[in-house]
Amino acid sequence: MICKCGGLFVVKRIEEYPSELTNKEKLLYNRVCDVECVGCGEIQYSQPYDDGRTLNTVKKIKTDGC
Ligand SMILES: [Zn+2]
Numbered sequence: 001m002i003c004k005c006g007g008l009f010v011v012k013r014i015e016e017y018p019s020e021l022t023n024k025e026k027l028l029y030n031r032v033c034d035v036e037c038v039g040c041g042e043i044q045y046s047q048p049y050d051d052g053r054t055l056n057t058v059k060k061i062k063t064d065g066c
Pocket of ligand 1: 003006042
C-alpha cells in the first residue's frame with residue numbers, strides 16, 4: 001500500500017485475536033491493523049491484515065472441463 005505522498009505504509013499495530021477464539025477460528029478470523037506512512041507519518045486505521053491470507057481457502061475454483 002502506497003500513501004498519496006509516495007511513501008510506503010508500514011504496519012504499526014495489529015489487532016489481537018479475541019481471547020475466546022479457538023485456534024481453528026483464529027485461522028478464519030480477519031484481523032485489522034493500523035499502518036503508518038514512512039514518508040509523511042499519516043496513519044490509516046483498521047486496514048485489512050489477514051484478508052489476503054485467507055482468500056484462497058474460501059474460493060472454490062473449478063478445475064475440470066476446461
Ligand atoms: Zn505519506
